[in-house]
Amino acid sequence: MRNLKNSKHSDRRNAAAEAKADLLAAYKAAKEASEPARAAKQAERLAIAEAREARRAERAQAKLDEKNRIEAEAAARKAEIEAAARAEIEERELASKKRVSRVLEDEAARKAERDRRYANRKARRA
Structure with missing residues (x-):
């Protein structure tokens, strides 16, 4: 009887081992069957990652372009302001020179006129 009991136990153990082997074989078969799908999914993920990186690089380039454009506009505005300031200074200097020359001409x-009057007075006395 003892042998019979061991036999049942060994049968159960063998059945469990066979079930494990069957599960392992089914897992391997499923893995091999899903290999093309996994490769396709991996390629899709890689394409998505590359597209994401391209969009990130494009955004970075757009930011850089915008920054450069803003800096160029600021430089242009600064140059305009400086040119306007120079023009205003030159205009003031020109007006000042004209005023000085007018004062000198008037003087x-x-x-x-004084010399002419003086000469006329001298001429009348003489």
Whole structure:
């Protein structure tokens, strides 16, 4: 009887081992069957990652372009402001020079008129 009991136990153990082997074989078969799908999914993931990286690089380039454009506009505005300031300074200097030359001309005209009157007075006395 003892042998019979061991036999049942060994039968159960063998059945369990066979079931494990069958499960392992089924797993391997499923793995091999799903290999093309897994490869396709892996390729799809790789394509998505590359597209994401391309979009990131494009956004970075767009940011850089925008930054450069803003800096160029700022430089252009600064140059315009400086040119306007220079033009205003030159205009003020020109106006000042004109005013000085007008004052000098007026002074010269006054002196010439005074000298003419003086000469006329001298001529009348003589």
